[in-house]
Amino acid sequence: MDALTVIAAVSIVTAGLTIALGSIGPALGEARTAAQALQAIAQQPDEANTITRTLFVSLAMIESTAIYCFVVAMILLFANPFWDWAIEAATRTTGG
Amino acid sequence: MEITPDSRILFVLPGGPLGDLSVSATIVNTWIVMAILVIGGRIATVGIGPATPTSRWRLAVELLIEMIRNQIRAIGGGDPARYLPFVGTLFLFTLLSNVLGVVPGFMSPTGSLSTAVALALCVLVAVPVYGIAENGLFNYLRRYIRPTPLMAPFNVIGEISRTIALAVRLYGNVMSGMVVAAILLSVAPFFFPVLLQLLGLLTGVIQAYIFAVLAMVYIVSASGQEAGAAESRTPTKGAGAHSTSKERNP
Numbered sequence: 596m597d598a599l600t601v602i603a604a605v606s607i608v609t610a611g612l613t614i615a616l617g618s619i620g621p622a623l624g625e626a627r628t629a630a631q632a633l634q635a636i637a638q639q640p641d642e643a644n645t646i647t648r649t650l651f652v653s654l655a656m657i658e659s660t661a662i663y664c665f666v667v668a669m670i671l672l673f674a675n676p677f678w679d680w681a682i683e684a685a686t687r688t689t690g691g
Numbered sequence: 692m693e694i695t696p697d698s699r700i701l702f703v704l705p706g707g708p709l710g711d712l713s714v715s716a717t718i719v720n721t722w723i724v725m726a727i728l729v730i731g732g733r734i735a736t737v738g739i740g741p742a743t744p745t746s747r748w749r750l751a752v753e754l755l756i757e758m759i760r761n762q763i764r765a766i767g768g769g770d771p772a773r774y775l776p777f778v779g780t781l782f783l784f785t786l787l788s789n790v791l792g793v794v795p796g797f798m799s800p801t802g803s804l805s806t807a808v809a810l811a812l813c814v815l816v817a818v819p820v821y822g823i824a825e826n827g828l829f830n831y832l833r834r835y836i837r838p839t840p841l842m843a844p845f846n847v848i849g850e851i852s853r854t855i856a857l858a859v860r861l862y863g864n865v866m867s868g869m870v871v872a873a874i875l876l877s878v879a880p881f882f883f884p885v886l887l888q889l890l891g892l893l894t895g896v897i898q899a900y901i902f903a904v905l906a907m908v909y910i911v912s913a914s915g916q917e918a919g920a921a922e923s924r925t926p927t928k929g930a931g932a933h934s935t936s937k938e939r940n941p
Binding site: 658662673674 | 694870900901904
């Protein structure tokens with residue numbers, strides 16, 4: 596295997612692993628947050644407005660962990676710096 | 692595939708000796724958002740006075756501003772007029788650009804890492820500005836060596852990393868909405884992308900809210916009188932929320 600194939604294979608596999616492993620933690624966390632918030636609303640329906648507002652903020656902050664993984668996966672797939680470097684090196688050797 | 696509006700070059704300005712300046716969709720879309728905000732605000736406030744608002748535009752803008760003021764008060768900012776120009780502008784700009792992302796052909800400027808980083812850098816600068824204005828330079832700097840001077844590097848790292856997190860959170864959420872919609876458009880066209888766009892509207896509004904709330908929380912934690920940010924934030928937030936619900940009830 597030449598360098599290009601290795602880089603492509605590693606990038607694709609790593610992108611898949613990144614988003615797969617990286618979504619486990621936020622999924623568990625969001626589930627726990629939602630369950631706790633529902634419990635809190637069931638106990639204190641009067642405070643539902645405040646609880647819901649805080650719930651959305653916390654959900655989005657927990658979700659940002661998964662978003663970081665998504666960004667890394669997108670960079671690996673569509674804007675891979677190593678891939679660009681390998682292409683450049685290959686054209687340099689063949690061209691020059 | 693275009694994953695950010697940065698890669699779409701709309702036109703190139705001849706730049707003379709410094710080279711050409713390529714103007715991407717990010718900048719043009721930012722101009723569009725700015726123009727809508729400025730013109731909308733101008734129309735809403737034309738002939739403003741102490742009288743009861745009669746036009747629907749003015750009523751809508753006043754409701755929005757009042758909501759932002761209430762939120763600032765609930766986080767514990769004290770006088771909202773002090774923070775409203777900065778936090779309100781951040782909120783309105785991110786909100787409008789996120790929501791305009793559903794317009795076909797318009798790519799949200801917040802879906803570009805450059806815009807998100809620029810907004811986060813504004814927060815990074817605003818936090819010490821508000822903190823020094825509130826407490827003075829010495830008291831602000833002393834916050835970094837609490838509880839011990841050993842923690843100073845970690846406090847600095849924390850400031851930088853939370854700025855990066857702020858930028859990547861906004862960028863990632865908006866960009867992921869666009870990318871997932873584009874992928875679904877090629878896999879299962881016409882129905883699921885619409886649902887995803889609806890979800891994107893909700894995410895965009897929440898992200899704009901979170902960006903402004905986090906900026907406000909950082910500012911409050913830097914300009915509050917108490918030392919620890921976490922323990923000072925929680926009671927003020929709870930008390931603030933309580934007082935707003937009390938205001939709302941009668």
